[in-house]
Amino acid sequence: MKHLLTIAGSDSSGGAGIQADLKTFAAHGTFGMSVITAVTAQNTQGVTMVQDIDAEVIEAQINAVFDDIRVDAVKIGMVSRPEIIKTIADRLRYYKPQIVVLDPVMISKSGYPLLAPEACATLVQELLPLATLVTPNLPEAEVISGMKVTMKEEMRPVAERILELGAKAVLVKGGHLNGSADDLLFDGSTERWFMGDRIDTKNTHGTGCTLSSSLAANLAQGLSLADAVAASKAYVTEAIEYSLPIGGGCGPTHHFVDLYRKAGWLK
Numbered sequence: 405m406k407h408l409l410t411i412a413g414s415d416s417s418g419g420a421g422i423q424a425d426l427k428t429f430a431a432h433g434t435f436g437m438s439v440i441t442a443v444t445a446q447n448t449q450g451v452t453m454v455q456d457i458d459a460e461v462i463e464a465q466i467n468a469v470f471d472d473i474r475v476d477a478v479k480i481g482m483v484s485r486p487e488i489i490k491t492i493a494d495r496l497r498y499y500k501p502q503i504v505v506l507d508p509v510m511i512s513k514s515g516y517p518l519l520a521p522e523a524c525a526t527l528v529q530e531l532l533p534l535a536t537l538v539t540p541n542l543p544e545a546e547v548i549s550g551m552k553v554t555m556k557e558e559m560r561p562v563a564e565r566i567l568e569l570g571a572k573a574v575l576v577k578g579g580h581l582n583g584s585a586d587d588l589l590f591d592g593s594t595e596r597w598f599m600g601d602r603i604d605t606k607n608t609h610g611t612g613c614t615l616s617s618s619l620a621a622n623l624a625q626g627l628s629l630a631d632a633v634a635a636s637k638a639y640v641t642e643a644i645e646y647s648l649p650i651g652g653g654c655g656p657t658h659h660f661v662d663l664y665r666k667a668g669w670l671k
């Protein structure tokens with residue numbers, strides 16, 4: 405069995421962050437572990453409070469995991485502040501995990517900042533070069549590249565810029581496009597598109613977390629980059645199709661569609 409580690413924030417409502425990551429890891433038949441970078445008080449309607457975890461506690465969590473257990477892949481999500489980012493980067497440079505999927509979380513779907521503005525440059529400098537794959541949505545790709553990207557035609561030049569900044573491969577996600585939800589994978593030589601019909605739902609809380617964790621699991625299980633993206637895109641699409649209309653705002657994705665289908669639990 406593969407061992408997966410998420411380094412991310414906790415979402416009290418269970419739809420995004422650590423909770424989404426661990427469910428996704430389990431759904432892929434992998435063993436999930438977590439380093440918590442922040443505790444958020446949030447639900448389907450918004451984030452009300454955030455407590456960042458001290459960098460030394462984050463460091464101790466990372467050491468505790470790596471000093472004892474083999475880590476086959478790491479997924480990074482919410483990382484809040486420059487000193488937290490520097491600590492994570494330092495530990496990853498030390499332990500050298502083979503696979504690092506970086507989801508550069510900046511603002512929640514509900515509009516709350518989850519990365520301090522002054523931390524963006526640190527994230528690019530410290531974490532991008534350590535990433536096997538970075539998975540920005542369009543607003544995140546704009547911040548990282550300093551280029552405008554709202555349309556499909558603008559995604560390739562932005563992907564090139566993000567690779568110049570140090571990532572080995574980038575998946576620019578099209579969830580914020582008008583029209584279909586098409587994602588672009590670029591590894592410096594080959595451009596591959598992963599098409600997705602837009603599902604008409606407001607329940608997309610945690611889509612990015614679900615996709616990046618699925619990618620980490622699929623890469624750990626030996627899939628090539630392109631095959632991992634194809635499989636993870638299919639997984640997140642189904643997770644959105646069967647998303648849960650719970651709470652008064654944007655509900656969460658469904659992580660166990662396959663299991664529920666086999667058990668006869670799906671409506």
Ligand SMILES: Nc1ncnc2c1ncn2[C@@H]1O[C@H](COP(=O)(O)OP(=O)(O)O)[C@@H](O)[C@H]1O
Nearest residue numbers: 541577578579580585600601602603611612615
């Ligand atoms: N309404 C939707 N229908 C189908 N796919 C979607 C929809 N919204 C997002 N996606 C897909 O979900 C994945 C996560 O993308 P996105 O929502 O842009 O990430 P983030 O949560 O970081 O904003 C991508 O593969 C994207 O294409």
Ligand SMILES: Cc1ncc(COP(=O)(O)O)c(N)n1
Nearest residue numbers: 413414420421512513609610
């Ligand atoms: C702890 C945490 N991490 C990540 C997200 C982003 O997810 P989304 O973009 O769906 O709000 C979030 N809302 N909370």
